Amino acid sequence: MCSTGTRIIGSGYVDGVTEAEIIAALTRPSARARVGIGDDGAVLDDGTVITVDTMVEGRHWDDKLTPADVGWKLVAVNASDLGAMGARPSWALLSLALPDPVDRAWLDAFRAGLYEALDHFRIELIGGDTVSAPIRVLTLTAGGHADHPVLRSTARPGDDIWVTGQLGLAAEGFLSSHPSPAARAALARPPPPVALGLALAQARLPTAMMDLSDGLRLDLARLCVASAVSADIDADAIPGVPDLAWRVAFGEDYQLLFTAPPAGRSAIGALSHAHGVVSTRIGTITPTAPGGDHTARLLGVDWPDSLFEHFHRG
């Protein structure tokens, strides 16, 4: 299906509008959770953070990914969500829907990548479910603890806007006919900076944080709406591949997007360096004009169009 132009959607999100509709259709205000649907994870009163991501064969991966890559990625996208909440990943439950009969070679290779990632992110697989289905549908639920959960809804005007890593590598890995090894690796084995997210949160440096799964353009817009603020972004400051559209309008980056007051700049730089991660300031949170929309503006240029088909295109 990817070959027809349907984009792989790493975080499992469909598109902004449709997913918002589905979520609105399904949700009610929650009393039990401090933070519910709409952030990277849900936060319980005791600081437990829980997230779930589903990957569908042909939709979230194609033959560019080996079964081992799929195992890695299923864990990595959940770990990314937890790290972006400032949570330390701890446990996971796996639900596997697999065609009958089970392809044992696929399962063994998937398992190898799964456990590589579980070990890397120090996550214990504690339960699961297996069912038969016409296509492979893989769901991982992961949980952990955050002393200081960081939400996407708490950015403030005047905050710097930061991203980690190099954006657009997965786009290059998926869209380029001759991707670099780094781009191929970013697509197949994304290494979200989970430990840095946790360290930033424990140092109380970010005012808001989320992971970049659907591209800076969509994800920053979500952060602005959730925080009721706007944003000015310097396109040239966005680190990553040369093509702006690949950097901001594809997704699958699994890097951190966070905001912090200017007073935190040197501490953020030092902490990032200590974790072997480059954090880059790309803009500023601004107040939304009275009566205006909460908007992220790219200074000097328009946002490129999304590089994937939307869920409702058909």
Add this chain to the structure above:
Amino acid sequence: MCSTGTRIIGSGYVDGVTEAEIIAALTRPSARARVGIGDDGAVLDDGTVITVDTMVEGRHWDDKLTPADVGWKLVAVNASDLGAMGARPSWALLSLALPDPVDRAWLDAFRAGLYEALDHFRIELIGGDTVSAPIRVLTLTAGGHADHPVLRSTARPGDDIWVTGQLGLAAEGFLSSHPSPAARAALARPPPPVALGLALAQARLPTAMMDLSDGLRLDLARLCVASAVSADIDADAIPGVPDLAWRVAFGEDYQLLFTAPPAGRSAIGALSHAHGVVSTRIGTITPTAPGGDHTARLLGVDWPDSLFEHFHRG
């Protein structure tokens, strides 16, 4: 697909052998969880119990179920797992894989049944994920707390064996050409006795407990293997529909199977009565003969064959 003879599999389990193989291929001993894969749910050190169940369209439901029934059942099967661990259900995360474009009427009806069950079992939906897929695949992860988690691996020789409710109603609902209203309801809207499971556990009455999702024959065999014991069952004592095969070899009962010392009989009867549930003694846990298999025997008759195709039949 159900019309071809493929059984709907309520708990999401495939069959005993294949699922055991898949789980063995995927799991390692877990350090972080007190109880991991193999019980109805995983138990964390703090008493949090977590379970996950996936339902696949055409496999776990067909047009005998309305979309609202599917919503109810997705919650009920998870609540059943938690109750059978002695846990109080608390929160859930929903992952929806839905065909594109989304069928809004289906979604609204599904939502209605989902929330009926969430309200009934006092579960708060706190998060989730939505993806597009060629078929509907629904995964619910649910969690709760157990002061005294009850496992399936702790039955002891001499214990009574109990079941709740009437077994085989869902079998009648699925297999009969003229099912009774009660049978139709049991198939479409199973009401697991979650509160009784919790009350029994809090009273420390059961030595072992699990829910009946795949039929007494399979589930009791699992309890025996997990507890390293055997069992003698009086077929005539098994409460439910007249057909023995329907009572023990179909599944979808979502009733409790538990063991308890004879000293607990009157307390179990009283507690069950207080919860409006009939609990029935059907046999006794026995020691496994040295070198023998852990076996559940049906006294006087053979176990009927399973009434569903196994995952590996093809």
